[in-house]
Amino acid sequence: MLPFFGESYGNPSSIYRFGRHTMRNVERAREQIAALIGAYPDEIYFTASGSESDNMALKGFFQMNKNRTRIITSSVEHAAVRNTARFLKDEGALLVELPVNNNGNLSIDYFDTQFIDENTIVSLMWANNETGVLFPIEELAQKVKERGGLFHTDAVQALGKVKVDVSKIPVDILALSGHKLHAPKGIGAIYIRRGTRLPPLIHGGHQEKGFRAGTENVPYIVGLGAACELAAENIEMENTKVRALRDRLERELLDRCKGAKLNGDPAARLPNTTNISFENIEGEAILLHLDEDGIAASSGSACTTGSLEPSHVMMAMGVPYTFAHSSTRFSLSCYNTDADVDKVISVMPKIVDKLRRLSPYV
Numbered sequence: 001m002l003p004f005f006g007e008s009y010g011n012p013s014s015i016y017r018f019g020r021h022t023m024r025n026v027e028r029a030r031e032q033i034a035a036l037i038g039a040y041p042d043e044i045y046f047t048a049s050g051s052e053s054d055n056m057a058l059k060g061f062f063q064m065n066k067n068r069t070r071i072i073t074s075s076v077e078h079a080a081v082r083n084t085a086r087f088l089k090d091e092g093a094l095l096v097e098l099p100v101n102n103n104g105n106l107s108i109d110y111f112d113t114q115f116i117d118e119n120t121i122v123s124l125m126w127a128n129n130e131t132g133v134l135f136p137i138e139e140l141a142q143k144v145k146e147r148g149g150l151f152h153t154d155a156v157q158a159l160g161k162v163k164v165d166v167s168k169i170p171v172d173i174l175a176l177s178g179h180k181l182h183a184p185k186g187i188g189a190i191y192i193r194r195g196t197r198l199p200p201l202i203h204g205g206h207q208e209k210g211f212r213a214g215t216e217n218v219p220y221i222v223g224l225g226a227a228c229e230l231a232a233e234n235i236e237m238e239n240t241k242v243r244a245l246r247d248r249l250e251r252e253l254l255d256r257c258k259g260a261k262l263n264g265d266p267a268a269r270l271p272n273t274t275n276i277s278f279e280n281i282e283g284e285a286i287l288l289h290l291d292e293d294g295i296a297a298s299s300g301s302a303c304t305t306g307s308l309e310p311s312h313v314m315m316a317m318g319v320p321y322t323f324a325h326s327s328t329r330f331s332l333s334c335y336n337t338d339a340d341v342d343k344v345i346s347v348m349p350k351i352v353d354k355l356r357r358l359s360p361y362v
Contacts, residue, residue, distance in 0.1 A: 001184075001226075004219040012216050013207060022218050029225025030066035033189055037155075037166035037174065038227040045190050045208045046221055050156040050177030052201070053190035053304065054123075054216070056153040057173045057336075060086045061121040067092040070120040072149075074098045074106060075316035076241055078129050080175075081154055083248035098124075103265040104133035104317050111140065120149035125228035126158035130313045131264030134162065138169045145170040150196070156180055156188075156343070160231030161167030161238050161270045172196045178220065182333070183227035187220035237334045246332050249341045250274040256349045261323050263314065272332045277314075277323035281355045286328050290350040295344055298329045 004025070010018025011025050027041070034041045047053045058081065062069045071085050075097045082097075089095040096114060100106055106124070116122065122144045127134050138151055144151040152173040155164055160181045166174060174191040178184055192198060192211075204213025254260045259279030278286065283299035290297050299311070310324035319327070330344065 001219045001223045004222055005349050012218060013114045026216055027220060029221045032225035032229045036232050037191060039191050040194065043191050043194055045192065045211050046216060047188040047190055047212060048186055050154065050175045051190040053175030053188050054080040054154055055084050056190055056198065056201045057175065058088060058089035058123060058336055060201065061150060062088045063199050064094055064197065067118050068119040069093040071077040072096045072098065072114055072120060072122045074100060074124055076100055076104060076128055076313045077125055078154055081123050101315055102318050104128060104131050105265055116144060116147040116149040118148045121152055122149055123152040126153050127270050128313065129157045130311060131275045132270035134268045134270065141170045158270065160235065161272055163235065166191060175267065178224040178227060181227040181231045182218045183224040185192050186219060187224045189224065234334045239271045242334055245336055245341050246272055246274055249330060249344060252345045253348055257352045263317065263319060263327055273329065275327055275329045277319065278352050279322050279327045280359045281326040283326045283328055283350065285355050286326060286351060293347045299327060
């Protein structure tokens with residue numbers, strides 16, 4: 001990325017040599033992203049975030065269909081989909097939020113009862129951002145395709161952790177975000193399958209084939225492309241080394257911390273994520289104590305930080321209130337080590353014991 005903050009400063013939309021050089025690198029990044037998900041480069045459009053990509057999909061579909069729009073999503077979606085879908089409901093769309101079971105899994109049988117036609121967009125996340133639970137996207141997308149609907153997936157959490165191949169799975173639109181792949185924050189992309197119609201979200205110039213106007217953020221685009229290339233190389237490590245680290249962390253915390261409970265399907269989930277609740281303890285207090293020890297975790301999703309209410313994901317899964325407030329997500333990556341896991345294992349039981357002694361609920 002560094003050269004594009006300085007000497008390679010040309011506008012990629014210009015025809016002078018400085019612009020042509022940066023445009024070649026923008027297009028290389030497009031190719032790197034496409035290679036990660038099995039797409040064609042001309043199906044990739046750059047955005048500022050996964051949230052923007054989700055908004056493009058849902059609002060664009062509504063703009064074309066207006067009050068005929070039917071949105072089918074789940075009760076555990078990220079706020080980028082959940083709040084956008086609810087906004088569109090207020091604008092006249094029909095919204096169905098599918099429930100999940102106690103492990104965070106969708107019922108395929110219940111999904112099959114839903115009416116789906118050409119005025120329907122089904123928006124279901126590839127993997128949950130709080131629990132890591134994986135939805136059966138291939139099966140769901142095929143069902144939607146057979147019934148004439150449009151299928152959109154928020155794959156922000158899944159990309160680089162599990163294999164995503166849109167050449168084999170009939171996904172029409174896919175949202176991704178850079179920061180989940182170790183790219184910078186503030187860069188994302190949207191995959192739109194050839195033949196899928198959506199209107200522009202941002203009108204203006206000809207950038208991104210007129211679909212998203214505005215001068216390209218070249219350094220961040222280059223960073224996202226490089227991160228996608230590295231993610232493709234590291235997927236095997238995510239599912240071996242990282243999974244082993246996660247499993248050891250999870251096993252030790254559940255064994256050493258009294259009143260600990262795993263949230264989410266123990267098998268059908270991402271290899272890097274574990275979400276554990278500690279009965280009768282406030283999640284915010286856990287995070288503050290972990291932070292004092294140099295450990296960064298989250299209470300559910302970072303997008304819900306600041307809220308005093310339990311996570312909507314925990315509530316949708318029927319997690320008891322005494323556990324839901326303390327849900328703590330630990331996310332690992334290929335850059336974590338055994339020493340990192342040892343550190344968490346050594347301090348977490350002490351934190352839980354201390355907070356439980358101070359808890360007014362015990």
